[in-house]
Amino acid sequence: MDELTKLCRNTAMITRVIDGEAVIMDPQNGKVMALNEVGSLIWELLDGTHNKKAILDEIIREFDVDREQAAVDLEDFLVVLRSKDLLA
Numbered sequence: 765m766d767e768l769t770k771l772c773r774n775t776a777m778i779t780r781v782i783d784g785e786a787v788i789m790d791p792q793n794g795k796v797m798a799l800n801e802v803g804s805l806i807w808e809l810l811d812g813t814h815n816k817k818a819i820l821d822e823i824i825r826e827f828d829v830d831r832e833q834a835a836v837d838l839e840d841f842l843v844v845l846r847s848k849d850l851l852a
Contacts, residue, residue, distance in 0.1 A: 771819070771842070772812035772852040779807070788850065797848065802827060806841060810851065816842075 773779075778789045786804040788797045799807055805826060809819045816838065823834050845851050 767816045770812055770815050771810050773807060773810035773845075774850050774852050777850060790849075795848075797850070802837075803841060806838065810845075812852075 778791055780787050784801060786799040786807045806819055820835055820838055824831055
């Protein structure tokens with residue numbers, strides 16, 4: 765996936781934010797996934813208007829993390845989301 769491709773979450777998922785953390789439910793199979801603060805930020809930014817670079821920049825602005833490590837962690841997280849059909 766290209767760094768400039770706009771990323772979008774699967775809008776069929778039901779999302780609630782509880783105490784700053786997103787909880788995602790797949791209504792097709794009833795599975796639930798809870799995200800930590802970083803995952804919740806990423807999920808919110810997967811609105812179809814942000815690309816991977818913009819999301820990475822926002823993570824670095826919000827959290828005290830090394831850019832290289834954040835890039836690896838972001839890519840790993842996107843792989844998990846793809847594997848669970850959470851990305852459109």
